[in-house]
Amino acid sequence: MKRLFAFFLLGMRAVFLHPIRQLFTPPDRKGKAGFLRSYAPEALVPATVQDRADLVRFTGCVNCGLCDAVCPLVAKLPPSEWRGPSLFALAYSRASPLRLHAPQARPGRRSARGRLRSRRASAGRGGRARCRSRIHGMTAHLPAATARGRALERDLAAIVGKGAVSCEPSDLWAMSRDCWPRALLWTRAGKTPHPPDVVAWPSSTDEVARIVRFAAGNGAAVVPFGAGSGVCGAAVPTAGGIALDLKRMGALSEVDLPRRFAQVEAGMIGQRLDELLEAQGATLGHFPSSIYCSTVGGWLAARSAGQLSSRYGKIEDMVLSLEAVDGTGEVLRTASGPSAGPDLVQLLVGSEGTLAVITSAALRIWPRPRxxxxxxxxxxxxxxxxxxxxxxxxxxxxxxxxxxxxxxxxxxxxxxxxxxxxxxxxxxxxxxxxxxxxxxxxxxxxxxxxxxxxxxxxxxxxxxxxxxxxxxxxxxxxxxxxxxxxxxxxxxxxxxxxxxxxxxxxxxxxxxxxxxxxxxxxxxxxxxxxxxxxxxxxxxxxxxxxxxxxxxxxxxxxxxxxxxxxxxxxxxxxxxxxxxxxxxxxxxxxxxxxxxxxxxxxxxxxxxxxxxxxxIGLHKQSFLPREHGEGMAQLEALKRAFDPHGILNPGKLVS
Structure with a gap:
């Protein structure tokens, strides 16, 4: 009997544990178009300028891992069994650029640009745009632009330029959720319950401030978006409004290893930051598992931790000062050194975009380990x-x-x-x-x-x-x-x-x-x-x-x-x-x-x-009062002080 039970356990392990183990086995990530560096668009050479402009719009990829299963934006993948980590990586792959097509398009008969124009034209005729994944034949409904969205698009274009604002269905879909697994269930079912009205790509703190002031005057929600790798729904725009994608703000403006600090903008992708610091013999020491698809701003917003946190600490232990925009459009710059009184930096870290939009940070760096x-x-x-x-x-x-x-x-x-x-x-x-x-x-x-x-x-x-x-x-x-x-x-x-x-x-x-x-x-x-x-x-x-x-x-x-x-x-x-x-x-x-x-x-x-x-995001919000108790009243007071119009990421952390 014991021998039979042993064979049963071995069979269960082969049938059940093997496929589960396979989920944690990485693909060969080193030899496929060098995608580990593909988060730096300027390092690649797209086929044409127009192709690049089209592809930049898909930086809302949330690295959900569903590219080869149900992602409605993917119509053609590299000619191998490899599927890569994300839509974003595929989009900037030299070997195989992203291809989109509407259901009536015949793959191979028109260019990627032509299929993209066809999809946009079908979206403009009203209703909801539809894109089909050729991998599993699933059709997903992409959210159509609304009259409110078009109006916001026209007004925001005066702030950031026409090329940095969009109501395209694919853009709205890309910014409609992060990597929250509950939202991935929506994706699999072809649902988009919470699309933004418009997506904007500011290039500076001044543009962020102008957008927030405009939103405050027009009652439009503003939801900051980094790389969408969060797993708690913090970037889901439940009230519509403006999805503020910060990835164009990805500069590393200063590295001072003797003084142990680096000044970096919030839209910087983690892996790109590590490569730039490595070139100067430095490290932040922050290596979350999402490093290829998360930003400095997202780390700060969620109090991120890296895999080496026992040595270097969490992100709140690394941040020295912040630049941020509050809910009135005012720019806040905290002291770059020790200061008396309450620590405003720690007040904003972990606020998930509800008190202010973090645009830049000074971070503590270390010599690169040898x-x-x-x-x-x-x-x-x-x-x-x-x-x-x-x-x-x-x-x-x-x-x-x-x-x-x-x-x-x-x-x-x-x-x-x-x-x-x-x-x-x-x-x-x-x-x-x-x-x-x-x-x-x-x-x-x-x-x-x-x-x-x-x-x-x-x-x-x-x-x-x-x-x-x-x-x-x-x-x-x-x-x-x-x-x-x-x-x-x-x-x-x-x-x-x-x-x-x-x-x-x-x-x-x-x-x-x-x-x-x-x-x-x-x-x-x-x-x-x-x-x-x-x-x-x-x-x-x-x-x-x-x-x-x-x-x-x-x-x-x-x-x-x-x-x-x-x-x-x-x-x-x-x-x-x-x-x-x-x-x-x-x-x-x-x-x-x-x-x-x-x-x-x-x-x-x-x-x-x-x-x-x-x-916390949407995911754990209902349990937050159990942790903070009477302190929730103080959190609500802070929200009213920093964001009197209630436009910054509404529905998160506090009511």
Missing amino acids: AQWLRGVRFRSTEAGTSALRALFRSGLRPAVARLYDPLDSLLARGGTGGGQMRLPEPLRSVVAGARTEALRFALRAPALLNRLVDTLPPTSLLVLGFEGDGAFAAADAREEGELGLEILAAEGGEDEGPSAGEKWFANRYAMGYRQSPLFSAGAFADTMEVATTWDRLAGLYRGVREAVASHAFVMAHFSHAYLEGCSIYFTFLGLAGGAGEGDLSLAESRYDACWQSALSAACDSGATLSHHHG
């Missing part, structure tokens, strides 16, 4: 691992990386079998590949059973540990700190597994965001919840959330962003959504909401904060 030391350490259980993690940080060491995975996440981090790739013989490999969608659906119909199955896995947990060195003896310093860390962990029961696990994590550290598409295509949803608490409450938080969500979704977790006082837990939920129809969308939303209501309730009951680095 050496890196990485290790994997095994513990007999998750509880033993968290205890060791606390001892490590209370010893005074500051590792750059300290990520502890629970048993299932440890299995995935090791490659599915404890080492290397999972190997299945033919024809079983083909059967598993063909059954992947149905296997996932079947598994997610009974999440409680699947979670109990996971509990039968070996209880060991993997800790990825890393140190950096940046001085004259960088390698020796990193190695010495690492070996001291291993001694502390060994005293807590940790076993050194060598560098392979750490090196594998580092090579794949940005992979997760690029593998959502198969899940959503299969009628499922994927989401993450990052909550944090003190060390003494950590175990209760982990157990409480897993138990609360077990009947709604498949759950795994890792512990990261550790500090002297406590730690963040990063939960991953995989749940069954449904089909792509309208009725299925309502069912999918109800399942998604039920999962999150249970998760957030459990987190609050455990004494955790609602968010460590993703922000």
